[in-house]
Amino acid sequence: MPFVYFQTFGCQMNVADSDELKRKLEARGFEETSCIADADLIIVNTCTVRQNAENKALARIKEFSKLKKPQCLLWVTGCMAQRMGDTLKDAIPGVSLVIGAKEIDNLDSIINEHLIHSSFYNQEHHSHSSVSDYITVMRGCNNYCAYCIVPYVRGDEHSIPVSTILDTIRARIDDGVKEITLLGQNVNSYNDNGTDFADLIVKVSALDGLKRLRFTTSHPKDCSDKLIRTIAETPQCCSHFHLPVQAGTDRILSIMNRRYTAKDYLNRIDTIRRYIPHADITTDILVGFPTETDAEFNDTLSLVKQVRYTTAFMFAYSVREGTAASRMTDDIPKQEKLDRLNRLIEAQTEITKEIYDSMIGSTIEVMINGRQDKREKFWMGQDNGCKRILVTGEHFNNGDIIRCSVKRSSGMTLVCDTQ
């Protein structure tokens, strides 16, 4: 049996693409390995969203090209592969195939073309065992936010047909999956011949055996009342919205090309809170965007304190070649960006702690997703929102949903007992 080793960098879309590739390779007789020395095929799924991400991926690919068995294939996939193309093969001679992010829809023919004549190929089927899975429902992005490389490397938005999505999820449920996360760069703009994202949620939720449904990422300008209402009315939908705000002031939002104002954004938050008062809302924030003043940064800080996100991904701006922002002067000194980032992280960490602490004594439903490696008396899980949970208990099955009492909080994790 041939072995494949995966290294995945970047976002959940990349994780989903790696999972897709894994399933297709498993169906052709491959088994995943965690040992490079055993691998017959190494796949590095790359990210290009920041220069740092590319540097890390390039360093790993170079390392793999030296460590791998001589006959082992080395494939590079994803966004950096799209951006660099076959120049990667020139830069790192051990690379045998480059599959760009835009080619992900053609994986079957690419795999067949490159593996069908090798001794690796067969048709044996292996099923997927995890209880949670990601399903990509749309790819690409038309938004061209000024700082973002994604539209250039992932291409224009296109939605995967409803029937394909439903068939794929049915197959995953048959394999034991209980929780699905619908993925896309901007899932809210999903449209398959008039079926929008809210309609898709209703259709997916109707599938027998699905216990939980999640989705990411949402663009605030496309997060409609209809979608929020649908999520509120659909019991399988988890109460978590990841709604990237990026900045809290209109001038910066405008030059970022986000196409909403701070007031529009806060209006979306009010609507979510009206329909789903207990929802976890999380976000992405970029500080130190070109020309951002300290007063504008303070507006972002005020918005964060007003919304009270459960958690946030917070970054200091850095130039990404090829984006609209790369033509602006990166005029905020590095130390100033880091100071703003630290002030933001400090404020958000305090809010996160307060939200987690406020849950002590409450009853929550937790989906179990495995035993904790380090302390075996704990099982790991997730509540109906985005919070990570540790539960004490003798035995659970992955995918069980259990009622728990929250005993204490460690700031980023809730520790619970079963009821």
Ligand code: SF4
């Ligand atoms: S919505 Fe903006 S930030 Fe998100 S992928 Fe598209 S261009 Fe990038």
